[in-house]
Amino acid sequence: MFGSLEVSTSALIAQRVRMDVISGNLANTHTTRRLDGQPGPFRRHMVAFATGNPMATTANERGGMGPGVHVAAVEEDPSPGRFVLDPSHPDAIKSGPMAGHVEYPNIDIASEMVDAIEASRAYEANITAIDVTKSMISTSLRLLA
Amino acid sequence: MFIADVVNRGTLPALEKAWAFTEARHRVLTENIANIDTPGYRTKHLDTAVFQEALGQALARRSEDPTGAFELPASQQFHTDSGGRLVVTPTEEPPENILFHDGTNARLERQMAMLAENAMMHQMVAELLKSRFSGLKQAIRGQVG
Numbered sequence: 107m108f109g110s111l112e113v114s115t116s117a118l119i120a121q122r123v124r125m126d127v128i129s130g131n132l133a134n135t136h137t138t139r140r141l142d143g144q145p146g147p148f149r150r151h152m153v154a155f156a157t158g159n160p161m162a163t164t165a166n167e168r169g170g171m172g173p174g175v176h177v178a179a180v181e182e183d184p185s186p187g188r189f190v191l192d193p194s195h196p197d198a199i200k201s202g203p204m205a206g207h208v209e210y211p212n213i214d215i216a217s218e219m220v221d222a223i224e225a226s227r228a229y230e231a232n233i234t235a236i237d238v239t240k241s242m243i244s245t246s247l248r249l250l251a
Numbered sequence: 252m253f254i255a256d257v258v259n260r261g262t263l264p265a266l267e268k269a270w271a272f273t274e275a276r277h278r279v280l281t282e283n284i285a286n287i288d289t290p291g292y293r294t295k296h297l298d299t300a301v302f303q304e305a306l307g308q309a310l311a312r313r314s315e316d317p318t319g320a321f322e323l324p325a326s327q328q329f330h331t332d333s334g335g336r337l338v339v340t341p342t343e344e345p346p347e348n349i350l351f352h353d354g355t356n357a358r359l360e361r362q363m364a365m366l367a368e369n370a371m372m373h374q375m376v377a378e379l380l381k382s383r384f385s386g387l388k389q390a391i392r393g394q395v396g
Binding site: 107109110113114116117120121124154155156157173174175224225227228231232234235238239241242245246248249250 | 280281362
């Protein structure tokens, strides 16, 4: 029964990581410089979910991973960013066919919002599953009371 | 052994098996809900119809021979191990027509509904077990009320 709690908890953690990534994307919609200061647009990050809970403390049933879900990777979306003509911008492209354009991140706010809604829906569903688990555990504790 | 006879009378073993089954099924459903956003995940299930039929058969055999052992006929998804415990192996749900964009076939609504139904079944078995045990306790105490 406590295995069910771990399964749902792993899902809560995974959805929370997803929300963090979405928040990062939304915060960086106009970032034109990378982490080391070099010019380059922020690339949209995506999470990849995979079945299996490597943090499970209950007995591992399938090849070292308990049941559940975890974030296998946080990857960057390689698709090209938005180009906006703005020659006065300090990070405008200097030469080549797109000279004078600034490459903004490839983040679509509407998509990110929809992802956020979906993540919170999944979070809620797992909270409900935890509630049900808790009531089942307390029922079994009251069996002999 | 006297205690074993007392605890194995009538429908008590059937309630025990139903209890174990609903608990295992809860785990499977929680896992499905945790993986609602995992691409390519196929839902697992434990078939209630098969279990109900097996219980029916075992009870029918019990009513013919009240002192015989309570044997739950094994199936693909569950069997009883040597210690009398129920062992389940959830299988993938038979594919329905619709696959969502991310390759999953899980409908969150259906999983939540099955979770609720399973929890209520678990509650019902708990209440029945509780009344059985309180009857035993009254007999032990040797008084009514």
